[in-house]
Amino acid sequence: MNWPDLSMGGYGFYVWGSYLATLIAIVWEVVSLKQRKKALTQQKTEPSAVAPGKSSSTGASIEVDPALPRSVL
Amino acid sequence: MNLYKYASPAMFYPVAGKLIPWFAIPAALLFATGLFVGFFIAPTDFQQGDAYRIIFIHVPAAWMGMLLYVLMAIYAGIGWAFNARLSSMMASSLAITGAMFTAVSLITGAFWGKPTWGTWWVWDARMTSTLILLFLYIGFISLQAAIDDPRRADRAGAVLALVGVINVPIIYFSVQWWNTLHQGATIRLLQKPTIRGSMLAALLIMLAACWLYSVAVVLIRLRCIILEREQNASRFAEVGV
Amino acid sequence: MLRWIVWRDLMLAWRRRADMLSTVFFFVIVVSLFPLGIGPETQLLRTIAPGVVWVAALLASMLSLGRLFANDYQDGTLEQLLLTPQPLFLVVLGKTFAHWIVAEVPLVLIAPLVGVQFDLSRETLWILFVSLLVGTPVLSLIGSVGAALTLGLRGGGVLISLLVLPLYIPALIFGAGAVEASVMGTSPSAHLSLLGAFAIVSLLFSPWATAAALRISLE
Numbered sequence: 001m002n003w004p005d006l007s008m009g010g011y012g013f014y015v016w017g018s019y020l021a022t023l024i025a026i027v028w029e030v031v032s033l034k035q036r037k038k039a040l041t042q043q044k045t046e047p048s049a050v051a052p053g054k055s056s057s058t059g060a061s062i063e064v065d066p067a068l069p070r071s072v073l
Numbered sequence: 074m075n076l077y078k079y080a081s082p083a084m085f086y087p088v089a090g091k092l093i094p095w096f097a098i099p100a101a102l103l104f105a106t107g108l109f110v111g112f113f114i115a116p117t118d119f120q121q122g123d124a125y126r127i128i129f130i131h132v133p134a135a136w137m138g139m140l141l142y143v144l145m146a147i148y149a150g151i152g153w154a155f156n157a158r159l160s161s162m163m164a165s166s167l168a169i170t171g172a173m174f175t176a177v178s179l180i181t182g183a184f185w186g187k188p189t190w191g192t193w194w195v196w197d198a199r200m201t202s203t204l205i206l207l208f209l210y211i212g213f214i215s216l217q218a219a220i221d222d223p224r225r226a227d228r229a230g231a232v233l234a235l236v237g238v239i240n241v242p243i244i245y246f247s248v249q250w251w252n253t254l255h256q257g258a259t260i261r262l263l264q265k266p267t268i269r270g271s272m273l274a275a276l277l278i279m280l281a282a283c284w285l286y287s288v289a290v291v292l293i294r295l296r297c298i299i300l301e302r303e304q305n306a307s308r309f310a311e312v313g314v
Numbered sequence: 315m316l317r318w319i320v321w322r323d324l325m326l327a328w329r330r331r332a333d334m335l336s337t338v339f340f341f342v343i344v345v346s347l348f349p350l351g352i353g354p355e356t357q358l359l360r361t362i363a364p365g366v367v368w369v370a371a372l373l374a375s376m377l378s379l380g381r382l383f384a385n386d387y388q389d390g391t392l393e394q395l396l397l398t399p400q401p402l403f404l405v406v407l408g409k410t411f412a413h414w415i416v417a418e419v420p421l422v423l424i425a426p427l428v429g430v431q432f433d434l435s436r437e438t439l440w441i442l443f444v445s446l447l448v449g450t451p452v453l454s455l456i457g458s459v460g461a462a463l464t465l466g467l468r469g470g471g472v473l474i475s476l477l478v479l480p481l482y483i484p485a486l487i488f489g490a491g492a493v494e495a496s497v498m499g500t501s502p503s504a505h506l507s508l509l510g511a512f513a514i515v516s517l518l519f520s521p522w523a524t525a526a527a528l529r530i531s532l533e
Contacts, residue, residue, distance in 0.1 A: 002116070004123070009117065009123040011122060011124035014124055014184045014185065014188045015124060015127055017184050018181040018184040019130060021177065021180045022130050025177050033293050033294055033297065036294075036297045037296070040297060044304075205480050208479070212476045212480060215473060219464070225531065225533070229463045232463060232523055233459075233477060236459055236523050243484050244480070244483055247483065247484035247508075248483070248487070251491065
């Protein structure tokens with residue numbers, strides 16, 4: 001095992017820049033998903049709240065009558 | 074055991090929830106391992122110096138971008154052919170992660186190109202094809218975003234994804250063609266350094282890490298999509314969301 | 315049936331001649347913008363001409379695609395066409411062919427004239443004409459898939475562009491490549507063959523995709 005040269009032979013900006021960009025992308029993805037989830041679960045416990053996302057305008061198309069036989073698929 | 078019941082979004086929701094940590098934690102561990110091997114064990118490259126270490130994220134990201142697109146098309150196709158909502162939801166979930174990886178591969182590719190070849194952007198066949206792949210992702214996501222009816226969005230997305238996936242080899246071929254015509258005899262840009270043992274190991278570990286990460290994130294998003302779409306279904310009360 | 319569809323669409327388009335002409339004018343204006351933006355140096359213009367003319371053709375096609383199904387969709391004719399016993403594939407083929415005649419052929423015809431602005435040789439102007447003649451059906455065919463998918467959606471032309479422009483890229487590469495080969499004095503036949511092959515593949519597959527997309531958009 002060899003301790004890496006932190007300046008990456010002078011290319012530090014590029015190497016660390018790449019990994020930083022990736023880290024930002026991953027963090028953004030995870031954080032935005034957590035927020036999306038939180039908004040949905042909050043909204044479920046307060047049914048009067050306005051629903052985010054597109055389902056609010058598609059109430060008609062996703063009505064499911066539990067009594068109707070549903071295809072398993 | 075009747076596995077088909079898990080094709081129902083409501084039934085799959087808790088299963089997905091239980092699966093997520095099994096992918097998220099190994100993903101984090103593999104990222105750490107891969108980076109360790111890549112930075113502490115793999116030697117400095119003779120030609121490119123330490124700048125080559127960018128490939129440990131650039132190459133897995135590029136591969137994930139392509140892999141997720143194909144998967145997205147397959148799930149969308151299955152969802153359309155069998156009228157399987159969960160399958161279509163999977164496709165929609167895959168799209169964003171796939172686009173993210175493709176964007177990361179373009180950005181890291183630029184960061185790699187600047188020190189090694191002097192310019193931030195090079196129009197070589199691979200980078201150009203990756204850019205076009207990003208456009209295809211954006212098209213899919215925009216189309217689904219523009220359609221209010223979820224089932225229409227699912228099916229329209231399926232048509233677009235299938236047309237896209239069939240076109241990808243054609244696009245790749247035409248870009249290769251275009252590139253060789255214009256490059257002539259000059260060196261193939263963004264040539265990977267000759268991969269030695271530890272470098273390959275780091276690459277594969279990082280790829281596995283990205284793969285596990287993708288599964289975890291896609292499942293999380295899938296759960297969000299299920300919640301958004303099935304909000305009116307009373308059976309969700311039983312699932313105890 | 316096919317002939318009837320084509321004839322009907324041509325008649326309707328003739329009644330809105332202005333639309334046809336506006337596509338052509340757009341094409342001419344866009345092509346003329348490039349020398350204004352880049353400079354009148356002849357050698358440079360000759361180099362950029364193939365790409366510029368082809369991209370302008372792509373953009374002009376994008377604008378006209380909205381009209382392919384939208385008018386029939388709005389007055390309910392499209393739904394009726396879906397209900398006929400004739401295969402939807404034929405309906406789509408007919409409409410796409412009519413669209414090609416109305417929206418693309420004028421571009422093909424005027425392209426050599428526009429190419430003169432770039433000081434292209436007669437040989438090259440001919441190749442430009444041929445490449446567009448072979449390539450524009452691709453634009454109509456693949457474009458029809460995008461038009462069918464986005465029926466009735468807000469976001470209109472921009473959304474179609476996002477969907478369809480990436481798929482046009484092979485046609486752009488081979489078509490502009492053929493003209494460029496001519497400018498440089500090499501043979502454009504390889505490019506034109508590939509373009510022709512791409513056109514045939516599009517002809518075989520796009521009408522199915524478009525028909526499926528229409529069904530999805532209209533149900």
